[in-house]
Each structure stands twice: as structure tokens, then as C-alpha cells.
Amino acid sequence: MNTRMVTSMYFKKHRKLWICLWTLGIFMLVTIAVKKYAFMDCDLEDQYQKVYTLNKNCRQSLYASLEILPLNQINCSKIMRGDVEALEEALLDRLLITNKRASITEEDYFNMTVDCKKYKKMRKFLTFSQSKEEEDFPIAYSMVIHEKIEMFERLLRVIYTPQNLYCVHVDEKSPEIFKKAVRAITSCYDNVFVASKLEKVVYASWSRVQADLNCMEDLLKSKVQWRYLLNTCGSDFPLKTNAEIVRTLRSLNGKNSMETEKTPAYKKRRWQYHFEVDTSVIQTKTKKNPPPANVTMFSGNAYIVISRDFVKSLFQNPHVKELIEWEKDTYSPDEHLWATLNRMQGIPGSVPLHAKYDMSDLNAVARLVKWQYDAGNINMGAPYSHCRGTYQRGVCVFGIGDLPWLLQQHHLFANKFDPKVDNNAIQCLEEYLRHKALYGKEL
Template structure:
């Protein structure tokens, strides 16, 4: 009996020592793990280990972009009408109106670039190897609202990409100086070498992009695709999602390109003159070179590097560009037409079967006022919850739920003076998803999914 008792006590002590030993080992490993410094190499290597996850969490906590105020962006993005209404009411309170950051304030903060990038929370490293190995070029045409430009740059910035900024010659000197100050803080962001005085609906808008395209081709960055933006754009996909979408194109381009409506033909059938504005003359133009059929589209495109190269060397492309310089709003047909020219890299045949509307192309998501309505009755999209400018929706918070379910890379238009909450929620959403690869909520809640938004306006 005594021997058996001694054996039990012995095994009991051994068991206790074993438990304490395991606990001590666990605590030692945990403390060692917690004391490790995060190496950027661990973040971008696709190892999938615990250290990588821990480092990403640490960097996210430093670089997250939480929206201001009491609003719940996760609820707004899920389409929660009560949260949207509450925040829309907040927009109506004068004391809560957005105050823009001025040109002078940007000039001051960019005096120390390290402080600027730290305060504005730029992500200065690639988040994964796939992104690192697939650089993208951006042509950014801007003319005012320095804060909106800088927030757009921050949203799309990645160190492996390259960014050309075309600043309108008409812009105030303070804006030009602030834009140059911002770009000077980055090795891969620069102001275009040739600047245009951009006149609405004139060739100068296309030339601004061409100037950037030419500069970007001279860059040491071997970018794969080019996307062009303006100051009222904002991304609705992370850089990782954009890379995946571009890789899936497999060398093709993506843009709106359709048979034009009859009323638009006057835009290229007559010669136009422009100085401070554009004026139609009574002089009729000849047909486009080689009788190339004209297609209607958008100023905003997703095109391969080879497509961009061809604009400066392909004889048919160069002839069409020269012919279009005295037409009205050539930005809304020149790219769409080049996309259908045989021999242009990534082209689509001119047969109507290959027509692509703005809904099907991935370049830009736009809500046209005349097409808004009840989707249950066949409208392509719900009513705008912001306001309208030139018959285009300037988005409000109530548009985010619908917007983020679309396949487009960017959306247009945004304006912080109309609804800064919408932009803030997008910033919070995109930054979180960039680091974690998923939305702030793993699943969309399906409440109010396709309910009309008219009651919110």
C-alpha cells in the first residue's frame, strides 16, 4: 500500500513538472516571438507563417486610416439604411462641413518628406510578391483641390508603381507648387515634363495624357499596364485586386467602346477651334484616315504597355491622333476608336459583337443621371445619394454598398465638399482590405440590398 502511494505521488510530481515545463516553454516562445522586430522582407515574402501575419497586423495598426466621427463605415458599406441616414443628416449640419486642407498647408508639411509620409500614412513597402512583380503606371490629370489629389495618390500609391502627374497650366501657382512639393517626396512620382492648358472638350485633355504616357515610357520602372485618372476619381479596389484584374486581361485592354449615337457625329464631322473655349466652325472635316469607323467611349482607360508604345510608332494610330486634334471632345472617342483598329496591341475587332459599354469595361464606374432608378424595374443602377454634376453622380455614402459589389477598378465622381464621409469610408475599407485581404466584415449583410435609395436624398 505504502509503495503504491509513493508511486502515485511520484507520477503526480512528474505530471505537475511536465505541465509547468510546457507552460514555461510556451511563455518563453511567446515572449521571444513578441520581441521580434518585424522585417519588411517577412511581410512581402509569401511564406504564410505566423511571423508574417504578426508583422502585417503591426504595420496595419500603424498605417490604418480610420474614418472620423461616430459613423460606422462597416454598416454603411453593408447598406444599413439607418446608419446611412444618420450620417447623411450629419452632412447637413453646417459646423460639421468638411474644411479642405490648403495649398499652403501642404507646402508646409512637405518641407520634411519623412514627416509628411509618416503623418499621411503612406504604405512605403510592397504588401506581397505578386504586387511587387507587377508594377502599374498611372497618368493623373489634375487642376484643383490639392487635398483630393493627395488622398487619391495615397489610396493608389505603392513603391513598385510609377505615377505621372499632369498639372493644368491654368491652375493657381499655389496649387502647382503644392503638387510639385508632394511629388518631390517620392522617387516614383513626378510632374509631367510638358504641361497643357486644359480646355474642356478640347484636344488638350487627350494631350495631357499623351504627355504623361511619353514620360512614363521613359521611366526605369518596367510597368505592365497604364491607368489614367483625374482629381474626382477614387479607387474601389486595392492594389492587389487591381493587379489580379490586370493579369486576367492577359495583354488585352479594357475600356468603353461602342457604336456612337447619331447626335455625337457632329463632334468629328466639323472643324473646331479652341483657345479659352472650344467653338465649332462651318468647315466640314474629311473622313478619318483609311475610313476608320469612329467608336464612342470614355476618357478613362486600362491599357497595356504595348498599346501605349503603339500610339507613338503605329502609322494608323499616329494618323488618327493627328486627324482628331481639331474635333470636339476627342477624349470620348479617340481611345475607343483606337481600341478597334486592327494592329493596335490588345485591340478588339470592329464588329458590333465586340462592343463594350462602361458597365462591362473595368476602367471606371459612373452613374449617369438619366439611367438611375429602381434596379427591380430594369435600371442599371440605383439613384445617386450625393448630387449631380454635368449629369454624373457625385457619390454619397448610400452609393458605397452598390459600388463595392461592382468589378470596376475606379469610380467617378467624388467630392469631399459633397460627401467626405463616403471618401473616408472608402479609405478605411481599402486600407483594411489591403493588409488583411478581406472586408472589415467577412460577409455582406443582405438587408436593404436592392431597396431604392430615393428616400435618402
């Protein structure tokens, strides 16, 4: 009996087995091909702008790789819900020297940003839009910083999306290595740049306002038709995702949002006298002329949410330009210029002079701050409880225990945060915001 006959008889005898094996093989090949097709674009390069159109499996795989998780064993989900045991464990963790990590240095950022693609992937930047709604509503940011390179990068990472625009003003007095590290980071993004003109910023002087104005002017030159501008500093951190910020800004319907109230008597000297600037701001005995055009002065703070048309008016409206010029020798002009402009008739997004339109910092959406002199027992009339971190110049540097309260507020950003005071507070906010941005639900 030859070989061919043996093979034929063997095949006939085991025909059903061979058909089963053949069918199984075809099924496995098809399954592999389907999975390969489903996941082949999950690393996304050319489709980052349309991630919300991808299939569910692809998005899940991508999103899992972009979650920002704490480096230690704290339970941020429980902390956000006010779980006492989880909060106590996080507080203990903060005190343990063995759990303290070294900050990322300027030199580290030089090395990481040599390969921008690798850097963005390693540091888990969201380089794609999450929705069509966000794509259609770009936001501009003015970021005024002077130190703490890692804190700047973490802030940028949590607010970054490809359709927004980010101008970074670095204090001219900052060390060269810091300025170079900022430029190294910004060089990896087409929509993040350092301001074309840098100021030597002196606390409570005009230079702080000028830093924002420099960024505003640069941002207006961009082809990106951003809708609103938010200004930040290096100790800020958001309380909302980009999608939530977009929805809040849409609801403003062209109005600005900032603190703007009647000026307390003790603050009036800030613009009644001429101040000179050296390494600090010094009051002289020279009285200033009243504000131009009979302008009524209001009190506020440096952090604002303003429409694109409001920003344009700063460089185009002659009355606004006149007030800006008059403000340049005042004390802490950022705490009265913006508030006053937002009550001037004819200024885009402004509100009338009447006291019914006064807005406190707690009612505005721009910035949430716990002031030491306001904190106390809520049941006794205080607006909020005491800081769970520490106070710096009368302002709370938030601790992990402040997070449940912070997340109940409507503000877009909060100030202040410092990883040296409580890095766990920042870590949990990072995890919370990234999880909510990716999955649309709380941690």
C-alpha cells in the same frame, strides 16, 4: 558569527525562493529579448519591400498603425453592408455644421513635406509591397488634375505602392500655389513625378488627350517595366485594392478594357466638323475630311485601361499617329479616339470591328459612372438607381448611400467624388480599401 556565515545560512534557508527568483528573472529577460527582436523592425525602413516575409506580430503592429479611420463616429462597416440606421446617422452627420472639418491646404502640404519621412508616416502611405504578385506586376498611372489638393493627395495615398509609377499632369492654368504643392508632395517619392510638359487644358478639347499623352511618353521612358496604364482625374476614387487591380489586369491577358460602341448619330458631328479652341471649344461650319485610312469611328469615354504595348503604338505606329493628328480639331476627342483605336486591326490589345465586340461603360472595368439620364427604377429597365449624392453636369457625385451599390460592381475606379458634397463617402472608401489591403478581407 561573521557576515559571510550569516549570509550562507540565510541563502541555504531560502534556497528554493532564490532559485525561483533567479529562474523568473532569466525568463523575463528572455521574453523581453524575444519581443524586442520580434518588433524591432516593425517601423521598417530597409525591409519595406519585403513586408510580407515578416513575422505575424510585426505585421500586426505595423498594420494597426496604418489603418485609416474616420474622423467622426460613423460606422463604415455597417454602411458598406447597407445598414439603414448607420446610413441615416452618416447622412445626419454630413448635415451637421459642427462636424464639418476644414480641408488641408496647399500651405499645410508645404509644411508637412519638409520632412518626407515624417510626412509619409503621418499621412499613412503604404510604402511597401503587399505581395510578390504585386511586385511582379507594376502599374502606370496618368493622373490629370487641376484643383483640390487634398483630394489629389487622398487619391494618391489610396492607390500608392512603391512598385507602381505615377505621372501627375497639372493643368498649366492652375494657380501657382497649387502646382507648387503638387510638386512638394511628389518630391517625397521616387516613383511619383510631375509630367515634363504641362498643357493648358480646355474642357472637351484636344488638350485633355494631350495631357495623358504627355504622361504616357514620360512613363515609357522609365526603367520600370510596368504592364498596364490606367488614367485618372482628380474626382476619381478606386473601388479595388492594388492586389485586386493586379488580378483584374492579369485576367485581361494583354487586352485593353474601355467603353467602345457604335457612334450615336447625334455624336457624329463631333468629328465631322472642324472645331476651334479659345476658352471653350467652338464648332465651325467647315466639314472635316473623313478619318484617315478608312477608319471606322467608335464612341467611348476618356477613361481607359490599356496595355504597355498599346501605349507604345501611340508613338510608333504610323497609322495611329495619322489618326491622332486628324483628331486634334475635333470635339471631345477623348470620347472617340481611344474607343476607335481599340477597334483598329493590329493595335495591341484591340478587339474586332464587329458589333458583338461592342462594350458599354458598365461592362468595361475602367470607370463606373452614374449618368443622370440613365438613372431610374431598375425594375422598370433602368441600369441603376438615382444618385444618392448630387448631380453635376449630368454625372452623379456619389454620396454615402451609393457605397453599397458601388462595391458590388467589378469596376476598378468610380467617378465622381467630392469631399464638399459628401466627405463621409470618401472616408468610408478609404477605411474599407486600407483594411482590405492590409488584412485581405472586407471591413
